[in-house]
Amino acid sequence: MSTDEAIDTATAARYREIGRDEWSRLAADMTQPLTETEVVQLRGLGDRLDLTEVREVYLPLSQLLSLYAQATKRLGADTAAFLHESDTTTPFVVGVAGSVAVGKSTIARLLRELMSRWPGTPRVELVTTDGFLYPNAELERRGLMDRKGFPESYDRRALLRFLTDVKSGAPEARAPFYSHMKYDIVPDAHITVRRPDVVIVEGLNVLQSPPSPNDVAVSELFDFSIYVDADADHIAQWYVDRFMALKAGAFANPSSFFNVFADLGDDEAVEMALGYWNSINLPNLEENVLPTRHRANLVLQKAADHTVERVLLRKL
Numbered sequence: 128m129s130t131d132e133a134i135d136t137a138t139a140a141r142y143r144e145i146g147r148d149e150w151s152r153l154a155a156d157m158t159q160p161l162t163e164t165e166v167v168q169l170r171g172l173g174d175r176l177d178l179t180e181v182r183e184v185y186l187p188l189s190q191l192l193s194l195y196a197q198a199t200k201r202l203g204a205d206t207a208a209f210l211h212e213s214d215t216t217t218p219f220v221v222g223v224a225g226s227v228a229v230g231k232s233t234i235a236r237l238l239r240e241l242m243s244r245w246p247g248t249p250r251v252e253l254v255t256t257d258g259f260l261y262p263n264a265e266l267e268r269r270g271l272m273d274r275k276g277f278p279e280s281y282d283r284r285a286l287l288r289f290l291t292d293v294k295s296g297a298p299e300a301r302a303p304f305y306s307h308m309k310y311d312i313v314p315d316a317h318i319t320v321r322r323p324d325v326v327i328v329e330g331l332n333v334l335q336s337p338p339s340p341n342d343v344a345v346s347e348l349f350d351f352s353i354y355v356d357a358d359a360d361h362i363a364q365w366y367v368d369r370f371m372a373l374k375a376g377a378f379a380n381p382s383s384f385f386n387v388f389a390d391l392g393d394d395e396a397v398e399m400a401l402g403y404w405n406s407i408n409l410p411n412l413e414e415n416v417l418p419t420r421h422r423a424n425l426v427l428q429k430a431a432d433h434t435v436e437r438v439l440l441r442k443l
Contacts, residue, residue, distance in 0.1 A: 142426070142439040150438050151183035159186065160244040169240065171233040172376075173369040175433045181237065184435045188425075189241035192221060195351050196325055197247040217296045218322060219248070222346060223329040224419060225355030226412045227276065228366035230433060234355060235329035242325055250323035256330025257305035259286040262312045277411050278332050283345070290348040293326055308377065310384035331411070334419035346422060354423035359412060361431045363404050370400035 138144075159182050161169075170176045196219035203216035221238070225231040235253055243251045259281050266272045271280050285303070292300035304316035320326055334352060337344045346352060357365075374396050378389040391399065420426060426439040 138421075138439070141421070142441055145438040145440060147183070147434075147436050147438075150187060150435075153187040154182050157182070157186050157190065161240065165240070166237075169233060169236045171230060171236075171369075172372045173228070173365050174230050174233045176230075176233060176237070180434055181241075184427075184438075185234070185237050185241060188427075188438075189238055190245060192238065192325075192351060193242055193245035193248045195219070196242075199350055200247075215296055217294050218252075218320075218324060218326045219350045220290065220293060220348060221325060221327045222333040222349040222352040223327060223355065224331065224334045224352065224416065224423065226357070226359075226362050226416055227331065227408045228369055229355045229357050229362050229429070230365075231329055231355045234353070234427070235327050239327055242327075248324040251325040251327065252320040252323045253327045253329065254289070254302045254318055254320065255305070256281060256286060256328065256333060257307075258303040258312065258318065259283075259289075259330075260305060260312065262314075263310070273407065274411075276331055276407070278335050278415055281332065283338075286345060287343060287348070290328070290345065293320065294348050296322065298322065308380065308383050331416055332419070334422045335415065336419075351425070352423045354420045354426045355429065356420060356426050357429040358431070359409065361429070362412070363401070363409070364431075365433070366404050366408060367397055367400045370403075371396060 159178065161178070161181055163178055166176060166178055166181055199219055200216050204214045207214040207216075223231050223235045223238075232255065235255070239251045239253045242248045260266075260275065261269070261271070261280060261282055263272065266275060266280060269279075271277070274280055289300050289302050299319050299321045301317040301319050304313045304318055305311070306313050328349070332345075333349075334346050334354065335344070371393070373385065374388055374391065377383055378385045380386065383389075388396065388399065424441045427435050428437040428439070430436040
């Protein structure tokens with residue numbers, strides 16, 4: 128048996144493979160809760176998210192997650208009753224992983240909106256792991272500015288503290304705030320979550336193995352995890368498309384860290400984007416992000432046009 132055949136066999140053993148047509152039929156009796164304007168506001172640069180994709184892919188996914196969250200809450204309450212303890216059920220935590228430019232941020236924002244419309248999970252918060260990157264000054268000190276986004280560029284202990292606070296039922300948990308305009312952590316700015324029903328944690332390396340066998344993996348604090356998957360060549364094109372859109376928009380802002388790129392010609396900008404992709408983002412994907420795909424409870428596999436063509440759902 129070849130390596131690829133062994134991987135396919137292992138995948139078939141762990142996951143239900145659900146094609147787009149079969150998955151979309153799950154939405155037949157569901158009401159679309161979002162307007163076209165809301166979808167446009169949620170859509171990231173380069174994404175082609177539309178009402179059809181929301182209805183056929185993400186609406187069923189949001190209900191599935193809500194069902195998992197409610198079932199976990201019931202199990203927590205039943206366990207507490209069995210132990211003659213008070214119910215201390217804590218927020219249901221969903222991890223969303225995947226490459227730069229694969230669309231995971233849009234998916235996380237969309238799931239936050241959709242899950243909050245289901246009666247069992249009205250309070251949903253979203254936290255990105257960008258806030259747990261070391262500040263630029265610290266990355267410079269450690270010689271890691273060219274490896275921003277790699278596992279070693281994150282304050283893993285701070286992320287674990289935050290998630291531990293969430294899962295221990297702390298009245299509030301605070302995460303640092305990251306500015307994409309400044310390309311840095313904003314001092315003394317935080318995102319605060321106060322025991323919501325669901326916390327979505329989105330980031331490149333949220334399914335990463337711990338540094339050593341004795342350490343806790345971030346994913347051990349998740350109740351459900353999603354990996355957003357696509358062919359690397361497709362992601363590269365999406366990355367370039369996003370870079371060009373930013374050059375025409377956000378990069379033009381004098382306050383932007385990337386304002387120095389605003390006046391690049393199109394050919395120069397494409398060459399620079401591909402340089403960043405090939406030297407930083409592709410190696411990170413291949414070395415660190417993609418190898419975590421098998422740890423996800425659910426994998427969304429995207430086609431070249433950003434639409435989801437297949438869903439892999441881990442068997443119970």
